[in-house]
Amino acid sequence: MAFSEKVKLEAKKKACFRCVICQKPFVEIHHIIPQAYGGNDSLENAAPLCASCHDLFGGNPEKRKQIREMRDHWFDLMERRLNGEINLLDPITENPDNINMLKDKGVALYHLVYEHEDFETSASILVKLLQTAQKQFPNQKRYLYMDIEGHKNVLGGYDHDMFELQNEFTLGFLMQYLTKANIPLINVINNKLQRNDVPMEFEICSDEKEVLKKLKKESRNKHFVIYPLEVD
Template identity: 75%
Template sequence: MAFSEKIKLEAKRKACFRCVICHKSFVEIHHIIPQAEGGNDTIENAAPLCASCHDLFGGNPNKRKQIREMRDHWFELMERRADGEINILEPIMEDHQNINMLKNSGVAIYHVVYEHEDFDTSANIIVKLLQNAQKQSPNQKRYLYLDIEGHKNSKGGFDHDMFELQKDFALGFLMQYFTKISMPLVGVKNNRLQRNDVPQEFKIFSDEELLIKKLKKESGKKHFIVYPSEVD
């Protein structure tokens, strides 16, 4: 069987009649898992795709997981748009750079933290590498490989700065902008679609009292990473 007209219309409405990959209009509903392999005709298996993205990726079994992630991400954005969280008057723009996330194998970003580097120095270097990767290879999957020389405490573990760099900065904040992060502490794969709206400016603060006053929140962390718009 094929998708019912009801399911087709539901999928198109959830996507605002746009391709979930490149956001182009004029879409057809694609089976993420083909019918020949047992794929059903429910909304969970439906992905609105334009003819170009369907031809490029629809028949590739290795792209199914990413197509599903892109679909879920786009459905969520369009739901927020309908609820007024996103400006509904702003036109939906086509984004052909999203194709890079499916078309390319990805970009590896490697940084060694030397013994003389503190938290601020290392964090700023990683941010610059992230920004350059997005600029030079827009929307391609990014993999961060972080190595650390020295920075051990008396018990053989990492000192405060390097523990915080890995746990709170890399995993707690930067993870959203990478597909996978590998560090001495742990290796983690992003369980959501990598974000590509990389801010052009980050601010890294180490004055706890200032940030408690500005952000009005309690925290025992030494450093905070925020967008400029989040601080008065």
């Protein structure tokens, strides 16, 4: 069987007749889980895709979760648009950068925290890495790798600054802008779609101080690097 005309029309309307990946018009309804693998013909299994995105990603089983996430996100945006939360008169622009999110590779962000660094310095460097990656490699998956020299307490664990940097700052805040974080405490995969709206202005605060150094100073540090992984 195939999608009924009613389901097709409902899916297209929920997407405002746009591809849920790149936002181009003229879409067909794709089975997220193919019928051959038990996928049904319900709206829950339907994703409006343009011909290009269907050919690039539709047949790849590893992309099903991300296609569903992008579909749900786009449906939600369009519902908010129709409900007046987003200006209905604003044109819907195509977003080819979303395609980068479905590529198998991305960019690796690496920072070695030196023993002399405090929380503010390290946090500022991590933010600068994110901002630079967003600018140079727009919306590609980001994988953070962090090493820490020293910063151990008498019990052998990390001191307050480095525990806060890993637990509160990286996992609690930066993780939304990453696909995966590999830090000394833990390796974590983001269970949601990586956000690609990295702010260009940050004020980083710690428990001890209110507003800390601006990020411009940290751009001259030499012990951090961004490098592209092999992109399919």
